[in-house]
Amino acid sequence: MQNKLAQVFKKSVEIRVFETMIASLADEGKVPGLVHLCNGAETLQSAVCLALNSTTDSVTGSHRSHGLALAMGADPYKVASEILGKADGLSAGMGGTQHLLAPEVGFLSSNGIVGGQVPMASGAALSAKVLKTGGIGVTFFGDGAANQGAVLETMNLAVALQLPMLFVLENNGFGQSTSAEFASGGVSLLKRAEGFGLQTYALDGADAKDCIEKVETVVTSIKAGEGPVFIEASVPRLAGHYHGETAAYLSDCGGQTDPLKILNDHIGDISEGIWRETEALMVDVMKRASAAPVPSQDLLRKFHTEMGGQA
Amino acid sequence: MQNKLAQVFKKSVEIRVFETMIASLADEGKVPGLVHLCNGAETLQSAVCLALNSTTDSVTGSHRSHGLALAMGADPYKVASEILGKADGLSAGMGGTQHLLAPEVGFLSSNGIVGGQVPMASGAALSAKVLKTGGIGVTFFGDGAANQGAVLETMNLAVALQLPMLFVLENNGFGQSTSAEFASGGVSLLKRAEGFGLQTYALDGADAKDCIEKVETVVTSIKAGEGPVFIEASVPRLAGHYHGETAAYLSDCGGQTDPLKILNDHIGDISEGIWRETEALMVDVMKRASAAPVPSQDLLRKFHTEMGGQA
Amino acid sequence: MMLSISEALNKAHHQLMEADERVIVMGEDIVGGAGLGKGEGLGGVFGVTSGLVDKFGANRVIDTPISETAFVGMGIGSAMTGLKPIVEVMFCDFMGVCFDQIFNQAAKVRLLSGGRISVPMVIRTTLGAGDSSGAMHSQALHGLLATAPGLKVACPSNPADAAGLLKTALEDDDPVILMEHKGLYSLEGEVADDLPPVPFGEGQVIREGCDITIVAVSRMVHVANQVADVLAQGGGEVEIIDPRTIMPLDMNLILKSVQKTGKLVVVDESFGFAEMVISRVSEEGFGYLKAAPKKVIPLHTPIPYAPGLEQEWLPSEAQIVTAVKELVGE
């Protein structure tokens, strides 16, 4: 377990440092799009992805997926380059911050449409089932997304077809500026998932040890054919909806405990070295990504022609 | 109560006779579209609508809504004319069997898209709330529709905004040829609604007395501002998905008890007279509707111009 | 061999599933009777998928809940991870409820992945008015769908093309919408036993003529053909072009025809396709046009139910005759 905790810590630090540096680059005007940072959810994401197999399992994520891509093992240089709109990006700068695709490490895609990624993960689950790969489909989405038809329909579909699928609801208390309590006015979201016949687990995203253990159990059970599972994990949203947001409601995000700080304290001595190493590494990553060439327009024109565009 | 039962019986007979005669007309090739008969659901629909106020309450229904329109008090001649595509139809033959609109008696509309009618009823509920009319929004939909995003989203919306709204799920066991158990693979649909935070009631559509009583309680509670309610009512589907269907799966629809027969037996002596009267009335209705003129094309061309069509 | 469109499509499904284990089929009632524990069901509301489950099993032939967003999205995800799904959306009118998955998700994966992956999925659906199915079961949305970059759209008018386009669609790396006309399923035609693939972007000259070019797809090809028969009796020579796929569109064939005839009528029951053809011919073949191009399309309203109204709404032979005569100057 201590080893696993260290792994989760290391990955979480990687994500936090990555996001912090992206934020700085954004402040310098070097990031073309608006970025949605995942600060607060790193330990959860790292713990879940630790239990996954990047060859057979497939993950889809929301607009807030920088960390998730990294947690699955995507190359930080490629992710940063994509966010900066560079030729070396995962998708040569075509997708950008909300559209990260790293299928080579099991990160199928992230999405600009709230909830849009969830049905796709059921497709990955179906592939695993039909092709008998032993893999599962996993999807991450927010408390706000939990009210989208795409998400709700997929909960039922996964149960009806008994798909090997894991739903991970990251409840950070907000959908943009709207509180989760207001938007999902009923009982708990866990109860809702239960109502669809899903097996459910509640996780505290700040309890890394518990996250690691429960997720392991869950993934094992799904792989054993015991049906789809729904996890609701509470995580803080330590930043604005997007980086740079200044709206009044934000004061309510302050003062939340930082799961990474808790894990850091738990990890003890080795932590400082990991931070230092990671920072050095990421400084280099960001430097290279910043210096990387912008994409050439040939690929776009090629798509134009292939998609039936006028000569 | 006995009086109310008689009212429900009378309306149910009206609906059954209406549908039977539409079926005959269809067999004679006189109905332009495919009709979805509601045989088996009449007593439920009549009982629910008995508790509604056709001036302040608004109901929306599915593709299978001939009976619901009648239950709210729509003129059978106009409904029949609409189904036959005649100028005297509710909408001058523009809508047809799946698109009955009789807002003058609180039947807001029926729908060709499974689940499409459900959000609209939340709008009627919102109007009632904002304009303080004392009314409620009511929507009927099927077990198959219960898996559509539109329906699921609206369940949450109604709870979040505390709308004066009643959901009536008619569970007839089938969505087209697919069994409800298969399509909604989880726990019960009632449990699902509970998961959204709705107050729930289960009704047996064959128990007219219980339906009348429970719906009265429910409508009173909604009007008192106690929040939206979800009713799941079991009804048999005594016919094919559409009239004339001959598929193999249909053998499973056979042998179901007919709620109207039960009510008929309960009503006793007066029943025969009601059947006879109603039949005479409907023979006349159908005769007139069959003889009614077809719509002129002027209205359509007027729409064309007003909607921005080319001169 | 003579087959109807639904038979040809059914046969193509059998061949495709036989040839490649990765091919799966899913949709509402495509098995039929799911959950009732019986054998053979409906085989789809138009019978196109009948017999598949018996041969290929419920693992590959999948009935779904009425959750178009979820199962179209499932198709996308499965196509991104190794399967080749054929997804049925019963009527194209229902695409409204899953439009995001079609036009934002499926259509964009290729670009968003920088070309590394795509969505080799086929969505089969129906279109077409004429049987009083009303405003939500009768639309033709190929014009609308063709405005979404990243989608390919095929609209067969005969059995050989239906089967052949399905085959090409499944081979194609990108999402393809195959639009089958409800009113043509029983139309019979000669079909080669191996159901040869029909290339995308290659239209067909349905009938040669030098007086005027009519461009049409799906059922309107047949309506145009009837008009051409009538006009032929008066010596009029109508050339009919069926592009078969509207995205990509065989502009070469259309332009060659207009170069010869100098006159263009586009007949269509959707909104947007006729405009697309006319604007491209006006741009790319302006010099060929000897008169103003014309379109014969429905009234700009939703589709009315009553048979007389619906016929008034649909492009009619009479309207086509008028358009042709005005142009040819008879």
Add this chain to the structure above:
Amino acid sequence: MMLSISEALNKAHHQLMEADERVIVMGEDIVGGAGLGKGEGLGGVFGVTSGLVDKFGANRVIDTPISETAFVGMGIGSAMTGLKPIVEVMFCDFMGVCFDQIFNQAAKVRLLSGGRISVPMVIRTTLGAGDSSGAMHSQALHGLLATAPGLKVACPSNPADAAGLLKTALEDDDPVILMEHKGLYSLEGEVADDLPPVPFGEGQVIREGCDITIVAVSRMVHVANQVADVLAQGGGEVEIIDPRTIMPLDMNLILKSVQKTGKLVVVDESFGFAEMVISRVSEEGFGYLKAAPKKVIPLHTPIPYAPGLEQEWLPSEAQIVTAVKELVGE
């Protein structure tokens, strides 16, 4: 008075809600901070609805869950039962998730009720590329929406039109989509204090000229205008027509202009609108055209993220100059 587009729209909201109690406003984060128990929130992600809740209360200014299908449908139902809803769909790209309610439900009520009732609802949404928002936050869907009979579509290019079209939209009995360009919200312009309504189907001559007609809406009006400024230095006289509403479309104004100039370029960042204009001018004004009409529209791909790619994708001044010069023959 000088106001930005967002200020003019905000002011129009205040006037409309003041004047008619039936007017309600709903959408995601349009109040902002819902459920946090605080006063003033965001006022919408672009600030258009700011201050409304303080003045008109949470009963009429309603934050919703992220459930576009449900709340657009709620808008429809409320419009059918006595309210006049203004519903915000944050980005037009999100219309995919609620497309059924827009194109099957809202658009069809008038026909389906035989004209007895309709849906006096306004959907406000944003469009437009140019700020690296990526493929799902940058689209312009007016071309697509205009293919759905029963919808009206307005695309203002300046503050007075934005406010005036909103007013007319709310008066209109039919559902109207008001499409606001993200990149124009801070654009300022002269606005009369009472924000006079702008009639639908009446375009505006932005600039007179006799060499060539450019038709454009929304931000492209300004891009075209810059091109016209440049060309004016060489003596070129460009006429720019802004139809303001694209459904209904002011064909009279466009045809009158083309009659004068004989040349047509349509500049647009959606798919379908340029085709619509060109095909109608080719049909209805063939005799006026002295050369092939042209369109300057985006590449046929989803919208790429990297700034350079996105600029390449968008219609550019250089492309417009080229198109104009080819036509005017310089």
